[in-house]
Every structure is written in structure tokens, then in C-alpha cells.
Amino acid sequence: MPDSLTRDSATTSVVVLATTPASRLSCADGTLRDRLSDQLAVLPVLDVQVLGPGGGLGADLRGVAKIARFAPGAVVVLPADLVAHTEALALLLEHPARDTAALVSFEATAAPMRPPVRVEGARVIAAGSSFHLVPEANATFRGVLQAGETDLTSLADVAEELAELAETGKLGPVTTVEAVDLLLVGLVRSGVPVRAAGIGPLHCDRVTGQVSADNAIGRLADVDESRVRLDAAVKDDDGFFATYFVSPWTRLLIRPAARLKLTPNAVTGISIGVAALSAVWFSAGYRGAQVAGSCLLYLSFALDCLDGQLARYTRTFSPLGAWADAMADRLKEYAVYVGLAFGYAAGLPLSESGPDGIWYLAGAAMILQVVRHAIDYSYAGAVADAGRAGASWDPSPVRSLLESADAGRYGVPRQGMLGLAQRMERERVTRWLKKAVVLPIGERMALIAITAGVWNARVTFVALLGWGGVAALYQVIGRIARSAR
Template identity: 40%
Template sequence: KSRDGFFTTFFISPYSRYIARWCARRGLTPNQVTTASLLTALIAAGCAATGTRAGFVAAGVLLIASFVLDCTDGQLARYALKYSTLGAWLDATFDRAKEYAYYAGLALGAARGGDDVWALALGAMILQTCRHVVDFSFNEANHDATANTSPTAALSDKLDSVGWTVWVRRMIVLPIGERWAMIAVLTAVTTPRITFYVLLAGCAFAATYTTAGRVLRSVTRKAIRTDRAAQALADLADNGPLASYVARATRVRLGAPLLVALAGTAVLAVSLFSGVTWAPVAGAAVYAVTAGQALYRPLKGALDWLLPPLFRAAEYGTVLVLAVHADVNGALPAAFGLVAAVAYHHYDTVYRIRGNAGAPPAWLVRAIGGHEGRTLLVTVLAAVLTASQFKAALTVLAVAVALLVLVESIRFWVSAGAPAVHDEGEPA
């Protein structure tokens, strides 16, 4: 595709197209290839979980093989003209499932060798998910904006006219091809801990670069955002019944949405590191109030697209910090499962909006509490339960959320006619 990264364009696509032709001649469908890519990645995660050097080498090779198949399914669909809503959804969601399952495999493998890297694995998943939400929110906010120009965008266009800068800018944001290649090589030749350190550093740099570019574009352009864009951002925010009640009941408006949300998130962050048992509960309550206040008017401000990634970072970060505090009894793997389930819900929301199908049904958002409800619930559980009980509670919560969102998501995508659009974003 035109937006593919350097590794995909020059190291995968020239060869995967021959595999696509081979598959077409044998009557294989894109969905079958997509499923094969998922199974290959899961086997790679299983190899990494063995904790042996041979297992790590095999995991790296299989992860690259999974990515080759991931490229092949799209080429096969274009070659054979076989497109489907289900196929687009599978391709969009399986990439996330493959990568995050691989993180879990690396953490399990490290644990077999006596090294606990679950916090790093969860941190990597949180960072990667928040990066995607930045891309999604920015693109949705400017999907149909008018007067969509800025000096930053003009500079970007000028850089695009210099061939080598295009590839450098695509590589430094660590798109899926470069990212998986880096993970595969590091898995094979180093340790899971080093792999996660490099991954976190690389993704942190990429996130800083892309977010800074998008912020500059937002503050230097004079764009008029539409009601559709404002509604998309509100849906991506994932406010639950508690925040919605606050938005309706509160008569006093505290200020600009982003500033209010930042203040609430700052209070939550301070409370998590205060060392006082019930402080996170109070911080989460303040956070819930500010989340409701932040959406009291349409999100048409220049930087209002930052609200969804801010809420994702706050919710996921709360689970990470509290699980680290309780990890004497292994709460982090349960926390990993909970964040993975919630992240799936947020990705599913994105793909529905991109397919012009609207947000998930209101009953589902209410049933799983919204971001502020889950944050408050997790802080209360951490305050009233022992470490072992907290681990069990996180596990139950993860299973409950996963079942609800998966059943509804599968029902929707199997029956819907909306296209699932998968794109990791573009360079800043």
C-alpha cells in the first residue's frame, strides 16, 4: 500500500505477492490466510513462552512469518478481488491480538528464566495502544475539517518531496513492519527484558514525535470541525454512566475540556503514588467528575482530540500502578488480561466509527462501566482487598469484560455491512 513502511515495502511485499498468487491458485481465501497469520503468531508466542534460546529464535522467525502472511492476505484480496466486512475486521483486530499475545509470551518466557517483566509487557501494550488512539483521534477530528492547512503541514509536504526523508519519517514512527522486525530480531539474539526496554524506548520516541507533530498542526491551523468529528471524539472518550450523570447534574462548568481532564488526571496520578490506601479512590472520584465535565460541550477545540488518549493512559496506567503495588501475589498477569480486554473494546469502537457504523451500543458501555467507572472500581478493589484477592478480582473483571465485548463485537461484525478500516496512522 502507498503508506507502507520501508521494511514492508522493500523486504516483505516484493516476495509476499508470490505467496498471494500461490494461495489464489489453490483456492485459499484471504480470511484463511489471515487466520493462518494469527495461528503462526500464537505459535510464536508459545515458543517465546518456553524461555529457551531455541524457543526465542523460533519465536522471532515465526513472528516474521506471521507478518509475511499478514501482508499476503491483503494482496490476495486485491489479486482475487475477494473483499468482505468480516475479512477487514479480522485483519484489523488480529494484528493487535498477535502483537499483544506475543508480549505475553515473552513475559512468560522471561518468568521461566527467573526474570519478571510483566510490568514491562503491560507498559509496552499500554504505550502502543495509546499511540494508536492518538492516531485515531487526530484523524477522526480532522476527517472532514475545512480550512485544513497549517505551516506544519506545508513543511511536511515539502519534506515529502525529498525522497529519502519520506522513508526516514516512516521508519522512525515504528510502523508495524519495522516494529515487528525489531521485536523478532531482539527476541532471537537478546533477552525479553532487553527486547521490552528497546521497544518501550523506540515507541516512546515515536509517540513523542507523532504527537508533537499533530499538536503543532492543530494549534497552527484554522480548521472548523464538524458535528460528526465532535461526536466521534465523544464516542472514543468512552465515558460511562458515572461521568454522564456528572455531566448532566453539574451546573458549574470548570473550564476548557482538555484542561479539566488534565487536572483530573493529574490528581489521579498523584493519588496513585501517595502511599495512602484510600487516596487512589478519592483521586479516581475526582477523575470521574472531571471526565464528565470534559464532555459537557461538543469537542471542537483545537486540541480536544487529545482527550481519548489521555483517558486511555489514565485508565490503563491506574491498573498498571495498582497491580505493581500488589504484585507480590502475581497481579500483573491478571492486569495484563484486563487491559487487553478493555483495549479490544476501544479498538472495536474505533473500527465501528471508521466504518460509519457509530459507537458500540449504549448498553455495552454502561455494562462495562466506561473508563471512569472501571478506574474507580479498580481503585476500590485495591483498597479493600488483599493482594491475592485483588489478583482474583482483576481476573474475574478481565473475563467479564472480555466476554461482553467479544460477544457483542463478533455479533456486530458478522452481521454488519460496515467496512472495518485498518490503518496505524501516518507520519507527523
């Protein structure tokens, strides 16, 4: 466990719903409830509160609401009839964001103990129960729900309203088994952003009888949890260049870096230093220096990938680290632009704007990248503001909780450009083309390294302006289409 996530610094409270007979099924560690308690003991948990059987669904939900009202930090709600890898629970309990999230599996076959959900953009946008339908479901909820500190009031409100609906019979024949499922439905339909924490190859299943419990526990041994954690540290949705030319070997450095107690911020600092050396070599202007600068730029980008992989492996994210990493990317890239322009100018006679207008080209490339980043950040900020405005306009989830399906929101087929983008995502080749067209940082670093090492800085800047211009146009059209939706 990372040093920053010790039990002494934990602020997450866990509510265990030991309300079903399956929680008392036997296993090698006693009962399933005992086994779950042992797992929670090695995770960064402030306290564990157990709700026992006897009160019914309404009482269980009111118990969750009461705990949420007074909890000092995030609250995790999970049933005691759960058989899961410890690493699966750690996806929520060790994640430093401590945000609102749900464990999901992208095995989309729904079952009574695996209610359907729809996930888009790493968010749960629709959740189901025996009372709530989910059109176009693409994943299943695996019974573990976390409410971040800022969403505890929403959790309490949802739990109390659900309790009232259950007690008055307005939810139909639901039972205590569905308490966590209903809470997820309530949070999603009340507008709370819920991150989808995918369990990947890990197991996290609720059981109903001794045979299913034995089978579920037996399946746990089929998965190497440490290997899964390493695999999860490497992005599976990265750019083409990072996926095929960087990550296959930087993943080999993750565990050694963790054993050396290198922090992600330290790796970011090393990456900045290597990029500075790259800019210095580029500024020399002769062919050997250009090749050396290209190699160092590739190494700098590899270290930039490694710092994120190390952060995910050790789960030591921080707002400062994220900000520093983003700023470092911009500073390294612009320093390399300056180095390339100096090196090109050193080898040719000077003119008003430098040889062949190289300084104009460098400035234009830099401005274009600034504009592209502004498009991304301003759009993300606008989406966040719109989401907050929508949630504050209609904060009560009662009406949506009583709807059996929300086809108007979740079942509308995508048309036009967004529909085309979705279809492109389904095909491997077009998906990579879609990723590459926006010229992400990996492709930019590769473009700079190859063109500068093989040709010269003028070719580099012309290529950046051409490809970057297409990328900016694609971004603008895409943002307009999404906004219109």
C-alpha cells in the first residue's frame, strides 16, 4: 500500500449491508461477512459500520442516510454477500480521488445480482434494478458504491426518498437485496456524476447460496491480482504511438520505480530535464545534434508516460501532480520549438524573420497548440458548468426514481457526426485513425523527433501546422456537434 494511503490517514467510512442470509454463508475465513471484514482491514478505511437484518429495505436505506449525514469523508456501501478480489475493492478504497464511483464489469449480461448499467465516457449514465430499465446497457453493476464527500448529502437524500417509496409500496416488490442497486439508480438519476470503475479481469460477485459462494471463491484463484494491477497502470485507451512504441517497455520500469520509492512527480522532473537537454541539442543545428535531440525527446516522452503509469500503479495521484504534469508537457514542447528554431537559424544566413521565416513558423506552431488546448479546456469547463446548472435546476430525484425507463434520455439513437464517431469507435483501424487525427502529444512528439532527426526544423514546423490545423478543425466541429446534442 502506498505510504500516502495508510490506515491512519484514511477518511473513508464503509457501510456493510449484512441484511441477506447469504452474508452468513461459510468459507475458509469463517463466513462471507468475516472474509469481507478481513479484506477491509488491509485497506485504507476509517471505520466499518454493519447494518444487520430485520429492519427491511426502508430501514436499511435510512441507516445508510444517517451514516452519510455525519460521515467525515467518502462513504462506501457494499453488501456482505460479496465475493471479490481485494484489488477490486481497492479500485475504490485506495483511489486517492475518493470520488463518487461504482464498480462495474463490462460483461454486459445482466442478472438479478448484476443489474445493468450504461457507461459512456467513464461515467455511469444509466443504472437499473428490477424496477428500472436501462436501454442499450453495456455493463453491469457489481454491488460496490462509493459516494464522495461532496455527494454525501445527495446520497442521504436519495436513500431517504427511496426508503419512503419502498415503505409506501411505490417501488413494487423490491427487497433488501436491491438496496445498493437502488442507491446507484437514485444517484445517477438525480444528476450526480458517478465514475465507472471497471474491474477488468478481476472478480466481484454477489452470491445467493453455498454452491455459488464456493464457486465464486474458487474463481478468485484464477486471476493474478498483482499482474492485473500492473496491467491497469498502463492506459488501454492511449494514443497509437504511446501504445505500441512506448508502453510495451516502460511497463517494465513501473515496479522497479516503485521499489526505489520514486514518486510520479520525481519522474516528471526527470522528464523535464531530459526534454531540456533535447532542446539544447536541437539548438546546435548540425545533423548529429538533431539526431541526439530526437532520441532525447523520445526518452522524455517515455518518462512522461512512466510518471502516469507509476501514479496509477501506486495510486498516488494529486491535484498538484496532475497540474505539474500538464504544465510540464506544454513547457517541454515549447522549449523544443525554441531549440529547433535556434538550431535551424544557426545553419543558414539570417533574414528579417530568421532563415526561411523559421521564427514565424515556430511562433505559429506554438500559437496553434495554445489555441487547441484552449478549445479542449474551455469546452470541458463549459460541460462541467452545464452539468452543475442542470443538477441545481432540478435537484429532487423523486420523479425520475419512479420512472421505469428513461428512454428519452438514454435510449435516443445517435445521428449525424456523433453517430459516425460512434461507428468509427467500433472498428479497430478507424478507432486508431480517430485517435491520431487529433494529434495527441505522443503523435506530436513522434512527428517532431522523426522530422527533425531525418530532415530539419522547417519540415517539422510545417508538418505541425498542417496536421495541427486539421486537428483543430476536427475538434471544433466535434465540440459544436456535441453541444448541439
